[in-house]
Amino acid sequence: MPVVKPFSTIAEMFDVITRHFIDSEKPAYLYKVAGVYKPLSYKELREMVELTACGLAALGLKKGDKVGIISENRIEWIIVDFAMTTTGIIDVPVYPTLTAKQIEYIFNNAGVKATFVSNQVQLSKVEKIYDNVKSLDKVIIFTEKGITAPEYLLSLKELMELGRDFREKNPDYWINMIREIKPEDILTIIYTSGTTGEPKGVVLTHKNLVSNILSATQVVPMTPEDTFLSYLPFSHSFERMAGFYAAFACGGIVALAESIDTIAQNLLEVKPTVMTSVPRLFERLYNRIIKGVESGPALRKKIFYWALDVGKKYVQASKKGNVPAWLKAQYALADKLVFSKLKERTGGRIKFFVSGGAALAKELGEFFEALGIKIIEGYGLTETSPVLTVNRLDDYKFGTVGKPIPGVEIKIAEDGEILARGPNVMLGYYNNPEATAEAIDKDGWFHTGDIGYFDEDGFLVITDRKKHIFVSSGGKNIAPQPIESLLVQSNYIDQAVVIGEGKPFLTALIVPDFEAINDYAKQQGIQFQDEKELLHRDEIYRLFEREIKKVNKELAQHEHIRNFRLLEKPFTIEDGELTPTLKVKRKVVEQKYKELIEKMYEELGV
Structure with missing residues (x-):
C-alpha cells in the first residue's frame, strides 16, 4: 500500500500523518526506557515536536539556518528532526562515532549555528571545538545538563519550556511554518562518510526525499499494520528515508533497537514485520x-x-x-x-x-x-x-x-x-x-x-x-567485493579485505570469527593460552588455507588468493577502518597494514 495521505514536503507529511492518527490507540514509536519498550502516541509526538520547534524559534533560529544532530538513534533524534523539518531549519546529522576534529570540519563547512547532542560523551567533543566553529552558538543536550555546564548549553527539556512560552505568544507560528515550506526548500545536508578524502555535504530538498518515499512505497508494500525495527543510524540516508520517513508515511509503528548488539533480543521483544538492514x-x-x-x-x-x-x-x-x-x-x-x-x-512475524x-x-x-x-x-x-x-x-x-x-x-x-x-x-x-x-x-x-x-x-x-576495481600487474581488472563476499561466507571468517592493486596476484587480510576458531581448537584438542597464540598455530593456519582453497575453486585463475594474513582484531568504526554502515575503508586498512601486506608478497618472491 502506498502512503496513508498525500503530501509534497516532509513538513506536510508530519502534519497529515499525525492528524490522521491523532486519536489512534496505535503508537507512532516504541522506545526503551529502563529496559522496557514504551509507546509514544501520535498526539504526544505532535506536541513534543511543536514545543521543540517553538523552542528553536525562541532561540532565534529560523528557516534556512543549519543545526546539527550528534546522536545515536533514540526517540529524541526523531523529535528534533521533525521539529527542524517542519520549520524549514536545515538539519545536519552527524554520526556519533565521528571524532571532534571530523565534526569541526563538518560544522565549519556547513556553517552550523546550533547543535543537538545526545549525552555528555558527545558534548565533550563539541566543547573541544566550540571556539573553532565561529558560527556555533547554542548546544542542546538530550539528557540532563550536569553540574558544570557551559553557558551556551541547555537541555531539551529547557528548550521545550522555552517553546511553551513562545507558543503562548505565537499560537499559529508552527502551523504557519509548515504551510510555508515548499518542495524545493532544502531539507538536510548529509555529509558522506566517504571511504576516501574529506566528507562532502550532500544537499537534499524536501522534493528529493518525498519523491523517493512515494516511489519506494509504490513497489515495496508497507501498511499501518506493519511494525518496523530500526537499528541503522538515522544519520545515514538509507535508514532516514526507509526505516524512518517511509515507515512513518505508511502509518507503521517504528520500534527503536537499543544498539547493533541488542538486535537479537529486540527482534524477540518487538516481533517486527519489516526491517531494513545491511x-x-x-x-x-x-x-x-x-x-x-x-x-x-x-x-x-x-x-x-x-x-x-x-x-x-x-x-x-x-x-x-x-x-x-x-x-x-x-x-x-x-x-x-x-x-x-x-x-x-x-x-x-517478519x-x-x-x-x-x-x-x-x-x-x-x-x-x-x-x-x-x-x-x-x-x-x-x-x-x-x-x-x-x-x-x-x-x-x-x-x-x-x-x-x-x-x-x-x-x-x-x-x-x-x-x-x-x-x-x-x-x-x-x-x-x-x-x-x-x-x-x-x-x-x-x-x-x-x-x-x-x-x-x-x-x-x-x-x-x-569504480575506484575499488584494481588492475593487477598482469593488466587484469579485478573487482574485490565479490571475492570478499565469498570469503565471509566461511564459518571461520568474520571480515576480509582483498589486496592486489598493481600486484601480480591477490592476497587477503582476514579477521577470523574468534568464537568459531575457539570452538574448532577445542574440538581438535589444540592447546593455547590466548587468541593471539591460537592464530599462530599451524593447525589454524592450515584451516584457513583449506577455507581459501574452497573459495578459489569458485574463482577465475587471476582472482585466486595466493597468500593471506590473520588479523588479531576486527575492523571497527572506532578505529576508522569502517564507515558507519560497516563498509571497509580500503585505503585506511591498506595503509595500516602496509608492512604486513608487503611481507605477504615478499614471501612469494615479489
Whole structure:
C-alpha cells in the first residue's frame, strides 16, 4: 500500500500523518526506557515536536539556518528532526562515532549555528571545538545538563519550556511554518562518510526525499499494520528515508533497537514485520545458524540439510507455479522441524527484510529464502535520496539490486559506470561547485561511481565501486567485493579485505570469527593460552588455507588468493577502518597494514 495521505514536503507529511492518527490507540514509536519498550502516541509526538520547534524559534533560529544532530538513534533524534523539518531549519546529522576534529570540519563547512547532542560523551567533543566553529552558538543536550555546564548549553527539556512560552505568544507560528515550506526548500545536508578524502555535504530538498518515499512505497508494500525495527543510524540516508520517513508515511509503528548488539533480543521483544538492514547482519545470522548446526548432533545436522534442500526445491517449484503435493507435505514438515524455529529468532512475524548499503551475496539471499525468510535488495546512494533500484517481492533476482523505481532513469556509460537521473538526485555538494560539476553532468545525469550492467531480464547488477576495481600487474581488472563476499561466507571468517592493486596476484587480510576458531581448537584438542597464540598455530593456519582453497575453486585463475594474513582484531568504526554502515575503508586498512601486506608478497618472491 502506498502512503496513508498525500503530501509534497516532509513538513506536510508530519502534519497529515499525525492528524490522521491523532486519536489512534496505535503508537507512532516504541522506545526503551529502563529496559522496557514504551509507546509514544501520535498526539504526544505532535506536541513534543511543536514545543521543540517553538523552542528553536525562541532561540532565534529560523528557516534556512543549519543545526546539527550528534546522536545515536533514540526517540529524541526523531523529535528534533521533525521539529527542524517542519520549520524549514536545515538539519545536519552527524554520526556519533565521528571524532571532534571530523565534526569541526563538518560544522565549519556547513556553517552550523546550533547543535543537538545526545549525552555528555558527545558534548565533550563539541566543547573541544566550540571556539573553532565561529558560527556555533547554542548546544542542546538530550539528557540532563550536569553540574558544570557551559553557558551556551541547555537541555531539551529547557528548550521545550522555552517553546511553551513562545507558543503562548505565537499560537499559529508552527502551523504557519509548515504551510510555508515548499518542495524545493532544502531539507538536510548529509555529509558522506566517504571511504576516501574529506566528507562532502550532500544537499537534499524536501522534493528529493518525498519523491523517493512515494516511489519506494509504490513497489515495496508497507501498511499501518506493519511494525518496523530500526537499528541503522538515522544519520545515514538509507535508514532516514526507509526505516524512518517511509515507515512513518505508511502509518507503521517504528520500534527503536537499543544498539547493533541488542538486535537479537529486540527482534524477540518487538516481533517486527519489516526491517531494513545491511548484509553484515545476514552474514552474522548465517554463520551463527551454520555453526549451531555443525556443532550439534549428527541427526540434527542431517535434518537441517534435508530441510534446506526441501526449501530450495519448494522455492524453485513455487516460481514455476507448480508445487507437487509430496513437496508441499515435505515443506510443511521441514517448516515444523526447522524453519519455524529459525523464524522465531526474528520474532516470528517478519514478512521481509530490505537490504541495502552494500552488496548482498547471492548465496545468502537464496539460503534465507529457502528457510522462508525473504530479503529484497535495493541500491542507492546518499546523493540519490537514496533509492535508485529495488527488487520487488513478486519480481526479484538474487545477485542483482532489482529494477529502477518509478520516476528514476538508469543508464550504463561506455566505461560501465552506472548513471542515474530523476527527482531524487541531490541539488549538489554544499559549497563545492567543482565536485558537483564532476558528479552531475549538463544533462542531469548523476555519475554514481559504481560499475554495473543490466542482465537479460532488466535487473541491475553491481560489479563494484569504480575506484575499488584494481588492475593487477598482469593488466587484469579485478573487482574485490565479490571475492570478499565469498570469503565471509566461511564459518571461520568474520571480515576480509582483498589486496592486489598493481600486484601480480591477490592476497587477503582476514579477521577470523574468534568464537568459531575457539570452538574448532577445542574440538581438535589444540592447546593455547590466548587468541593471539591460537592464530599462530599451524593447525589454524592450515584451516584457513583449506577455507581459501574452497573459495578459489569458485574463482577465475587471476582472482585466486595466493597468500593471506590473520588479523588479531576486527575492523571497527572506532578505529576508522569502517564507515558507519560497516563498509571497509580500503585505503585506511591498506595503509595500516602496509608492512604486513608487503611481507605477504615478499614471501612469494615479489
